[in-house]
Amino acid sequence: MNLISTPDLPRKRPAQARSVATLETIYEATLQVLVKEGLTGCNTTRVAERAGVSVGTVYQYYSNRRALLAGVLKRHLESVAQAIEQACVASQGATTGEMGAAIANAFLDAKLLRADACRALYAISESHGGAALVAIARERMLCAVCGVLSSASDRQIAKVETVALVLLGAVAGPVRELLEQDYDDAAVNLVREQLVNLASGYLQSFP
Secondary structure, three states: OOOOOOOOOOOOOOOOHHHHHHHHHHHHHHHHHHHHHOOOOOOHHHHHHHHOOOHHHHHHHOOOHHHHHHHHHHHHHHHHHHHHHHHHHHOOOOOHHHHHHHHHHHHHHHHHOOHHHHHHHHHHHOOOOHHHHHHHHHHHHHHHHHHHHOOOOOOOOOOHHHHHHHHHHHHHHHHHHHHOOOOOHHHHHHHHHHHHHHHHHHHHOOO
């Protein structure tokens, strides 16, 4: 029995350039409100004010606050999953050390793109149907990592599903810890170095 709450879907998808631009404005406004006022202060009224549109316009795309927050989280997770997928495609046939470095860098870079909103996005992932969206993104990333690991040029990895699961979990944890505290470029560089060492070393540990 599936106990994960599925988030509401957007009411409509933009087809015209004007609608796409409006939805982009709403997305950016939601992130800005999340950063400034946190999850509890982010609602459709505040987002509409920040976006310079009517609340009715927001409701054209999202039926309620829950759907709005889920939509923002979905877009963020899709961008992270896509970054991992692209890194895996580019690393086909590489060594396991090179794959580990590519995956670690891709994940960190994807999170740093909107680091200012990540704290709030993590909060959404634990409510508002976010667990279902996280599960979908995780499955995409696991599939991509399994595929690239199976093509490694320097070793054959058994049980790639388990290895991929451990690898992504090992990378995601430190990145979240970094983004949930005050950090500077030096901290980012240190975490990046350690993540690359961790991911590459783990994959190279298999005979």
